[in-house]
Amino acid sequence: MAAVKYIASEKLPEWLKALASERRVLVPVEEGGGVVFRPFDPARQPVFGSDATAPPKAAVFPACQELFRYENGKDPEDAGKPTLNIIPTIEATPTVVFGAKPCGARGFLIFDRVYQGKKFPDPYYTAARDATVFITMACATVENTCFCNWVGSGPADTAGSDVLLTPIAGGYLVEAVSDKGAPFLDSPLLTDGAAKTAEAEAVRTKARESLAPAPDIADAPAALLAAFDDMDFWRDQSDKCISCGACTYLCPTCYCFTITDETAGNAGRRMRSWDACMHFQFTLEASGHNPRPTKAHRLRNRVGHKFSYYPTLHEGLIACCGCGRCVKSCPVSVDIREIVQNAVARAKA
Amino acid sequence: MSRLEELKTRIKEALPGLECVIGWQKGYDLLHHTPLFMRSEADVDKLEWSPLNVHNPAVYLPPFRGKKVGVVVKGCDSRSVVELLQEKLVNRDEIVIFGLPCDGVVDLSKVKAKLATAGVTAGQVEAVSHNDKTIVVTAGGKAVSMQMTDVAADKCLRCQFPNAVLADAYVGDPIAPSAPSPAADADLTALDAMSVPERMAFWRYHMDRCIRCYACRNACPMCVCRDHCIAQSREPHWLSQDDTVTEKLMFQVVHAMHLAGRCTECGECQRACPMDIPVLALKKHLNRTIHDLFNYQAGVDPAAIPPLLQFKVEEDNIKERGW
Amino acid sequence: MPVLTGKELRIVGFLCNWCSYGGADTAGVGRFNQPTDLRIIRVPCSGRIDPLFIVKTLLNGADGVLVSGCHPRDCHYAEGNFYARRRLEVLKRFLPILGIDPGRFDYTWVSASEGQRWQKVVTVFTEQIHALGPAPRHATVAPELLAKVAGVLSQGGNRVAA
Numbered sequence: 001m002a003a004v005k006y007i008a009s010e011k012l013p014e015w016l017k018a019l020a021s022e023r024r025v026l027v028p029v030e031e032g033g034g035v036v037f038r039p040f041d042p043a044r045q046p047v048f049g050s051d052a053t054a055p056p057k058a059a060v061f062p063a064c065q066e067l068f069r070y071e072n073g074k075d076p077e078d079a080g081k082p083t084l085n086i087i088p089t090i091e092a093t094p095t096v097v098f099g100a101k102p103c104g105a106r107g108f109l110i111f112d113r114v115y116q117g118k119k120f121p122d123p124y125y126t127a128a129r130d131a132t133v134f135i136t137m138a139c140a141t142v143e144n145t146c147f148c149n150w151v152g153s154g155p156a157d158t159a160g161s162d163v164l165l166t167p168i169a170g171g172y173l174v175e176a177v178s179d180k181g182a183p184f185l186d187s188p189l190l191t192d193g194a195a196k197t198a199e200a201e202a203v204r205t206k207a208r209e210s211l212a213p214a215p216d217i218a219d220a221p222a223a224l225l226a227a228f229d230d231m232d233f234w235r236d237q238s239d240k241c242i243s244c245g246a247c248t249y250l251c252p253t254c255y256c257f258t259i260t261d262e263t264a265g266n267a268g269r270r271m272r273s274w275d276a277c278m279h280f281q282f283t284l285e286a287s288g289h290n291p292r293p294t295k296a297h298r299l300r301n302r303v304g305h306k307f308s309y310y311p312t313l314h315e316g317l318i319a320c321c322g323c324g325r326c327v328k329s330c331p332v333s334v335d336i337r338e339i340v341q342n343a344v345a346r347a348k349a
Numbered sequence: 350m351s352r353l354e355e356l357k358t359r360i361k362e363a364l365p366g367l368e369c370v371i372g373w374q375k376g377y378d379l380l381h382h383t384p385l386f387m388r389s390e391a392d393v394d395k396l397e398w399s400p401l402n403v404h405n406p407a408v409y410l411p412p413f414r415g416k417k418v419g420v421v422v423k424g425c426d427s428r429s430v431v432e433l434l435q436e437k438l439v440n441r442d443e444i445v446i447f448g449l450p451c452d453g454v455v456d457l458s459k460v461k462a463k464l465a466t467a468g469v470t471a472g473q474v475e476a477v478s479h480n481d482k483t484i485v486v487t488a489g490g491k492a493v494s495m496q497m498t499d500v501a502a503d504k505c506l507r508c509q510f511p512n513a514v515l516a517d518a519y520v521g522d523p524i525a526p527s528a529p530s531p532a533a534d535a536d537l538t539a540l541d542a543m544s545v546p547e548r549m550a551f552w553r554y555h556m557d558r559c560i561r562c563y564a565c566r567n568a569c570p571m572c573v574c575r576d577h578c579i580a581q582s583r584e585p586h587w588l589s590q591d592d593t594v595t596e597k598l599m600f601q602v603v604h605a606m607h608l609a610g611r612c613t614e615c616g617e618c619q620r621a622c623p624m625d626i627p628v629l630a631l632k633k634h635l636n637r638t639i640h641d642l643f644n645y646q647a648g649v650d651p652a653a654i655p656p657l658l659q660f661k662v663e664e665d666n667i668k669e670r671g672w
Numbered sequence: 673m674p675v676l677t678g679k680e681l682r683i684v685g686f687l688c689n690w691c692s693y694g695g696a697d698t699a700g701v702g703r704f705n706q707p708t709d710l711r712i713i714r715v716p717c718s719g720r721i722d723p724l725f726i727v728k729t730l731l732n733g734a735d736g737v738l739v740s741g742c743h744p745r746d747c748h749y750a751e752g753n754f755y756a757r758r759r760l761e762v763l764k765r766f767l768p769i770l771g772i773d774p775g776r777f778d779y780t781w782v783s784a785s786e787g788q789r790w791q792k793v794v795t796v797f798t799e800q801i802h803a804l805g806p807a808p809r810h811a812t813v814a815p816e817l818l819a820k821v822a823g824v825l826s827q828g829g830n831r832v833a834a
Contacts, residue, residue, distance in 0.1 A: 036558050245560075271590055550814075657759060
């Protein structure tokens with residue numbers, strides 16, 4: 001591993017200010033009762049103690065993003081010939097996402113396989129991804145909705161991060177994870193941290209051990225497929241769901257979108273925005289037919305996608321980072337852990 | 350036999366003729382209950398009645414039309430059922446209403462705030478105990494004691510309907526409503542005190558973090574159009590997908606205005622919001638206007654006609670302005 | 673650039689086809705002098721007007737909105753304006769809570785023969801809007817004002833003190 005450094009808590013605002021002088025720095029701050037990522041403002045104290053309400057997904061994959069502008073016109077040489085001018089808007093502000101939990105950064109591993117596949121690489125995603133650095137904060141404490149250990153992750157998972165901070169007495173241990181992150185350890189505000197690695201490891205171990213043990217869900221992909229036609233099973237799982245999109249939009253791994261055009265006169269913009277498979281309109285076809293007409297169908301798809309179809313297509317990678325936001329923020333406490341375990345139990349019976 | 354046990358007996362008796370009966374059960378931790386759909390006697394045994402029964406089960410009724418279902422209601426939930434009956438979105442002979450007198454529910458965001466000042470989170474809860482005055486939550490090793498009046502939902506602090514306004518099976522003795530506490534309307538009081546530019550700033554501040562998940566809309570029992578909502582339609586095209594305060598606030602105004610004269614202030618919209626946006630304030634303000642102009646309250650009389658669906662040739666409280 | 677840019681504000685009028693649009697026409701035929709800020713959208717009846725039209729108009733760039741219909745009891749469709757009166761009065765009292773000055777919206781009744789009344793209504797309303805000035809936008813609220821309202825409602829807490 002590369003160099004290990006340490007930064008005292010009092011020096012952190014200075015480091016953030018130094019980073020913010022060169023790029024956009026997003027930190028978790030308290031806003032109206034929730035915690036959201038906002039550009040660093042020295043007057044607003046960042047909050048690192050617990051997971052942000054919304055993940056930093058929007059830093060790389062905004063809720064609404066302009067793809068291009070278009071203008072209809074006429075050829076100046078030949079009035080009868082219409083022209084169409086398309087101006088793409090690929091933006092990539094250099095950004096540091098500072099203080100997200102490892103689960104928030106891990107989500108992008110699931111995105112990468114979809115948006116940076118060989119056949120159709122997405123230039124918008126790639127530009128933002130390349131321009132964004134993740135300085136994540138390992139968890140010292142866990143909550144009862146955390147289940148990162150179920151999906152091969154953990155409170156100090158480095159997957160998706162560029163630099164990992166671990167909270168210890170008086171400050172944070174700073175470790176480089178990727179080549180992109182290594183230069184950040186050169187800041188003069190950081191001191192050598194070799195003497196503190198044992199303390200950091202103890203913090204990480206304690207966090208890992210306070211998680212409830214993960215059940216064996218190796219059979220989940222097959223179990224979910226086996227339950228596909230059992231609509232009574234899915235009715236029971238989805239009875240209380242109200243088909244909103246809270247779980248989807250707060251999920252660090254959910255990546256679906258819709259494309260809409262907004263035209264005014266002869267010009268307009270094409271935009272890509274978040275979409276949720278929990279909504280009725282998600283699979284509504286122009287004919288009026290909807291292959292997922294009920295919430296039972298849609299919840300089956302959501303759980304199936306995350307714990308069965310995606311892992312099967314992507315070498316076992318589960319499309320869930322175990323952050324638990326869907327459980328915590330669901331208005332009726334739909335619990336995806338319970339649904340996966342019910343499917344596995346059903347397959348065994 | 351306790352009230353809850355008696356209620357369970359009554360539900361088990363009614364169950365054979367019903368598709369299901371909707372109530373509440375224990376959730377994923379000691380601070381959360383979750384809706385329960387009872388289809389068997391074993392399901393009925395899971396029924397709970399406590400201040401954690403925050404959800405409004407009336408939201409599940411409209412899709413069950415054509416089938417006979419039962420629903421257990423708090424007083425505020427029963428008003429939603431009455432409003433659905435008024436608008437013929439459910440049929441009276443297709444629902445069986447079970448009621449108990451309600452002492453109020455907690456607002457979990459207030460509980461979380463109390464825990465936060467003690468340096469712990471709700472996600473570390475280890476034990477919960479309560480009597481009618483206090484609730485003690487042990488989390489992260491600390492026992493935090495809270496007054497029920499401090500963590501009760503705002504609607505409970507001014508509740509005038511602690512008993513179901515309409516019920517087929519009512520278990521227990523009806524309780525009298527208490528005088529409304531001014532703390533219950535802290536949101537309206539704060540907004541009333543602001544200048545017009547300050548209110549614009551207020552909505553700009555709060556709507557900025559809206560993620561347009563539509564949890565507010567889908568948690569509302571009266572918003573039955575959810576699958577065909579004009580906020581998401583292209584024909585008619587009211588809103589774009591743009592992630593701006595203007596679009597998001599416009600959706601809230603659409604939602605509020607479509608509820609004018611229909612909203613029973615159950616508060617589910619605000620409770621459901623994952624970003625803690627005070628969306629209920631808009632509906633409370635509209636309801637106050639409806640009350641001032643038409644002396645009307647939604648969800649009380651199944652035979653009433655909502656004020657915006659009728660008129661008077663000479664209005665009592667609307668006078669023409671001079672030019 | 674149009675001659676009146678910078679001098680005109682954007683005022684939208686929703687006029688019912690039978691009475692108010694006729695009244696505006698009468699004012700025009702009679703060559704009555706009026707400010708030109710107000711641009712008319714014709715609807716069949718004031719009862720057709722969804723209060724959300726007015727909100728969308730104000731949120732999306734208008735500085736003022738005026739609605740005009742037949743006098744109550746004289747609606748061409750008998751009852752449309754009775755419903756409109758209720759809806760628009762509710763809306764007028766709702767706008768201030770959104771941070772929109774209530775002076776930016778008004779509704780009135782102008783009949784087809786009341787050309788002079790129409791002239792008066794347009795002149796008074798336009799002056800009212802000019803006195804209020806261009807409408808502030810949610811997107812451009814001053815940061816000091818945002819900071820001031822941030823702590824007004826102590827709502828809940830999802831966080832642990834760091």
